[in-house]
Amino acid sequence: MKDFWRHVPLQDMTPQQWESLCDGCGKCCLHKLEDEEDGGVYYTKVACRLLDCQTAKCSDYTNRKQQVPGCTTLDPNNIEAFFWMPSTCAYRRLAEGQLLPKWHPLRTGDPDSTRKHNRSIAGLCLSERDVEEEDYELHIVNWVQ
Ligand code: SF4
Ligand code: SF4
Numbered sequence: 001m002k003d004f005w006r007h008v009p010l011q012d013m014t015p016q017q018w019e020s021l022c023d024g025c026g027k028c029c030l031h032k033l034e035d036e037e038d039g040g041v042y043y044t045k046v047a048c049r050l051l052d053c054q055t056a057k058c059s060d061y062t063n064r065k066q067q068v069p070g071c072t073t074l075d076p077n078n079i080e081a082f083f084w085m086p087s088t089c090a091y092r093r094l095a096e097g098q099l100l101p102k103w104h105p106l107r108t109g110d111p112d113s114t115r116k117h118n119r120s121i122a123g124l125c126l127s128e129r130d131v132e133e134e135d136y137e138l139h140i141v142n143w144v145q
Pocket of ligand 2: 028029048049050052054057058059060064065068071072128
């Protein structure tokens with residue numbers, strides 16, 4: 001169904017529809033730091049070790065949970081987990097009653113439109129393999145939100 005995301009509630013989407021909501025930006029694979037005092041969430045440009053930083057794609061999506069137990073799997077039943085997702089994330093936007101952005105692949109018909117509109121972290125992140133955890137704070141960025 002064209003524009004299914006406008007009409008089908010998140011809870012009623014098929015697995016294929018649900019997966020197609022992901023714009024491939026890769027932002028959810030970045031490490032985040034939480035301010036212990038105010039609960040604020042700060043994104044860093046340090047990415048999960050499985051993320052290919054050139055393409056912003058998970059290098060082992062099928063086995064990701066075995067390799068990275070902390071990897072979050074979003075589904076309509078853990079909607080409360082969406083609050084820390086970037087404001088551009090389709091899942092968060094729909095959960096908050098917003099539309100998908102105009103550059104989203106489901107609106108453009110171009111699977112590469114996220115990158116073409118500079119909404120992907122491809123080429124912008126650092127792998128956690130190359131950064132000491134105590135240095136994550138040095139890599140806080142403001143271009144994720
Ligand atoms: S932030 Fe949302 S849209 Fe972007 S890769 Fe993660 S799940 Fe997909
Ligand atoms: S395991 Fe894959 S999907 Fe999960 S955070 Fe890491 S790169 Fe992202």
